[in-house]
Amino acid sequence: MTYDFDLFVIGGGSGGVRAGRVAAQGGARVGLAEEYRMGGTCVIRGCVPKKLMVYASGYSEMMDDAEGFGWKIGARSFDWGKMISKIDTELDRLEGLYRKGLSGNDVTIYNARAVLEDGHTVKLSTGETITAKWILVATGGRPFVPNVKGAEHVLTSNDVFKLKHLPKRIMVVGGGYIACEFAGIFNGLGARVTQFYRGAQILRGFDGEVRGHVADEMIRKGINLRLGTDVEEIKKRDDGLHVTCTNGSSCVVDMVMYATGRRPNTEGLGLEEAGVKLGRQGEIRVDRFSATSCESIYAVGDVTDRLQLTPVAIREGMAFVETVFNDNPTAMDHEFVATAVFTQPEIGTVGCTEEDARDDFDIEVYRAAFRPMANILAGRDERMLMKLIVEKNSRKVIGCHIVGPAAGEMIQLAGVAIKMGATKEDFDRTVAVHPTAAEELVTMKEPVR
Numbered sequence: 056m057t058y059d060f061d062l063f064v065i066g067g068g069s070g071g072v073r074a075g076r077v078a079a080q081g082g083a084r085v086g087l088a089e090e091y092r093m094g095g096t097c098v099i100r101g102c103v104p105k106k107l108m109v110y111a112s113g114y115s116e117m118m119d120d121a122e123g124f125g126w127k128i129g130a131r132s133f134d135w136g137k138m139i140s141k142i143d144t145e146l147d148r149l150e151g152l153y154r155k156g157l158s159g160n161d162v163t164i165y166n167a168r169a170v171l172e173d174g175h176t177v178k179l180s181t182g183e184t185i186t187a188k189w190i191l192v193a194t195g196g197r198p199f200v201p202n203v204k205g206a207e208h209v210l211t212s213n214d215v216f217k218l219k220h221l222p223k224r225i226m227v228v229g230g231g232y233i234a235c236e237f238a239g240i241f242n243g244l245g246a247r248v249t250q251f252y253r254g255a256q257i258l259r260g261f262d263g264e265v266r267g268h269v270a271d272e273m274i275r276k277g278i279n280l281r282l283g284t285d286v287e288e289i290k291k292r293d294d295g296l297h298v299t300c301t302n303g304s305s306c307v308v309d310m311v312m313y314a315t316g317r318r319p320n321t322e323g324l325g326l327e328e329a330g331v332k333l334g335r336q337g338e339i340r341v342d343r344f345s346a347t348s349c350e351s352i353y354a355v356g357d358v359t360d361r362l363q364l365t366p367v368a369i370r371e372g373m374a375f376v377e378t379v380f381n382d383n384p385t386a387m388d389h390e391f392v393a394t395a396v397f398t399q400p401e402i403g404t405v406g407c408t409e410e411d412a413r414d415d416f417d418i419e420v421y422r423a424a425f426r427p428m429a430n431i432l433a434g435r436d437e438r439m440l441m442k443l444i445v446e447k448n449s450r451k452v453i454g455c456h457i458v459g460p461a462a463g464e465m466i467q468l469a470g471v472a473i474k475m476g477a478t479k480e481d482f483d484r485t486v487a488v489h490p491t492a493a494e495e496l497v498t499m500k501e502p503v504r
Contacts, residue, residue, distance in 0.1 A: 056175075060086040062380075063177055063187035065169045065324070068095020070356035070368030071193030072153055077376045079160040086185060087162055088169035088177070093153040094146070096195050096357070097365040100213045103149065104142050105236060109397045111138050112243025120433035133244055135221040142216070171325035174351040178325075189351055189379055192331075192339060193372065194320040196357035200313045205289030208296055209311045212237065222246055222310040226298055228286055230257035232396040234314035235269070238278050239399035248278045249306060253285040258396075262408040262456045264422075268440045269458060272400050275437070286311075319358045336360060343386040344378050345371055353379065362389055393470030395463025400437065403466025405473055406454035409504075412444045416453065419445045419502035421479070423495040427460060441495050443479065445502070450478040455496070465493050 060083075064075040067089030079085040092099045111133075118128045157164055168180040176186050198211035210218075212233055223246060227238045230252030242248045250257075250273075257273075257280070258266045274280050287299040295307045319338040326333060330349040332340045338360035345353045353375050356368030370387045377385035393405035412418045421443040430437055439459030446453050455469045472481065487494035 058175065058186045058188045060084045060163070060185065060187040062189045062191060063087070063169075063185060064191045064193060065171075065177065066095065066193035066195060066320075066356075066358075067091075067093040067153065067164075068193055068195045068356060068368065069097050069365045070372040071095070071191060072157060072372075073369045074191055074193065074355065074372030074375050075162050076156050076160050077373060078380050079157075079162045081376070081380055083380055085160075085162045086165060086187065087157060088165040088167050088179060090166075090168035090180065093150045093157075093164075098149050098153070099146060100216055102365055104146060104216050105212075105240070106397060107142050107145065108138070108240045108244075109236065109399070112240045113399070115243050115245065116435075120429065120435060123433035123435075133221070135244070136219070139216070139218070170323065171329040171331075171352075174329050174349045189353065191372075191375060192324070192326070192347075192352065192354040192358055193356045193368070194324065194358045196317040196319050196360075196363065198313065199316045199318045201315060203286050203289065205291070205296075206313075208289050208291050209313045211313055215312065218310075222308070224295065224308040225249070225310045225312060226251065226296075226306070226308045227312050227314060228252075229314035229316070230254055230259065230282075231314060231316065232258060232398065232402075234312075235273065235398045236396065237312060237314060238273065238280075239276070239397075242273075242276060242278050243399060249308065250278055250280045251284045251286060251300070252280070252282055253301075255282060257282070258398075258402075260408075261396075261402070261404065262442065262454070263410055264442065265402060265404070265408075265440065265456050265458055268424075268438075269398050269400060269402060272437055272458075273398070276399065317357070317363065319360055321358060334360065344384060345375050345387070362392055364392065364394055367392060391470065391474045393466045393473075395466060397463070400439075400459050401462040403457040403462035403464075403469075404455070405466055405470045406452070407444050408454060408456070409442070409444055412446075412454055417447045418453075419447055419479075420504040421445065421499040421501075422503045423499050425492075425495065427492050428490060429460070439492055439495075441499070443482070443496070443499060445479045450480060452477055452479055452482060457496075459492060461492070465496070469496060 062078050062085045064071045064087040075085045075087045169177040225241050225246050227250045238250045256266050285301045287301050290297045299305045321337045332348040339354040341359050355371035357363045374385040374387045377383045396402035423441045442456040444454030482497050485497045
């Protein structure tokens with residue numbers, strides 16, 4: 056049978072764009088449909104604009120710290136509109152690069168929504184019907200808001216980047232990394248921040264000691280973090296949004312942002328009609344090669360709900376091309392993937408948490424908590440935390456957790472060593488770089504547990 060394309064990609068995020076571009080570079084005829092903006096969650100409404108906001112929010116503390124080093128800082132003010140305008144300009148630039156990368160490799164771009172009709176056919180919102188030998192679904196995820204009274208008054212992380220003004224009083228609902236990151240952003244920019252989380256501690260899934268350390272520092276920085284608390288109802292009145300809590304208390308804010316998890320973007324795509332099996336949360340079920348239950352359809356990225364990280368989606372997309380177009384079956388290795396969380400303080404983590412490691416291994420825990428040099432003259436009490444989890448028998452470092460300035464930068468390099476199977480003795484043999492915070496990673500001699 057003759058098809059319009061060798062590959063048709065649904066979704067213009069990082070994973071889909073990379074797969075489409077690399078397949079086209081290898082000679083495949085590729086089409087790609089994106090219904091919104093090229094770049095997906097990461098570029099348009101996630102990692103990139105969020106990190107720029109993190110930078111902006113950090114300057115308030117930097118100016119405080121500068122005075123401890125002898126600088127005189129005058130009157131301060133923050134222009135939300137200027138920041139958003141600059142971020143929008145950068146996102147436009149990045150989207151242009153994504154489009155240029157596709158069109159420059161002869162990928163046909165459709166600015167439309169694509170829905171599956173069968174394993175080889177998609178119907179576009181423009182009315183066109185297109186056939187392809189292979190179809191890759193890379194539609195990502197979307198924020199999830201639970202069914203709470205007054206949900207029509209809340210915003211999600213998608214909406215924050217379009218706000219016209221900085222709210223004076225904001226409530227963030229959720230305890231995951233997105234909620235905690237935005238709580239820090241708004242707090243640093245000068246808003247009064249209240250954060251509700253129904254669980255006993257924020258950042259579920261992260262190392263327990265890291266969770267407690269970050270929560271304590273967030274509270275110290277002025278965030279009103281209320282654990283074991285959830286929203287009962289939200290009512291809009293003249294003086295703001297009145298939020299009633301599950302414990303009967305109430306508060307008034309200007310904005311409520313929900314960051315209570317994300318769901319795969321699979322609704323209305325015709326997946327089940329095409330024979331693609333979905334999981335309980337709507338995620339596309341795939342094997343280790345990203346193949347679905349329909350032999351001509353693959354899926355990568357957040358829509359599969361494996362590891363919701365942009366570099367993972369990109370690697371999955373490249374592995375898909377190797378498998379399908381280069382006759383080289385390749386599975387993405389999801390073990391020991393390092394990641395950073397841009398809370399304030401920042402987190403860098405790779406490998407096992409202490410809690411998970413204890414379930415499976417006989418371990419040693421090495422730990423250092425200290426006041427970074429920069430904080431001493433600044434008069435700041437905030438401390439860094441570093442942990443290494445070591446498997447006793449093999450001596451391999453199977454977990455590394457860092458909380459503090461540049462944690463994300465440090466964990467990238469630590470991740471290389473851990474991925475290679477470095478032992479604690481390999482760390483010990485490495486000469487420290489002094490004076491740095493990172494030197495603590497190679498100077499922890501005795502286990503604390």
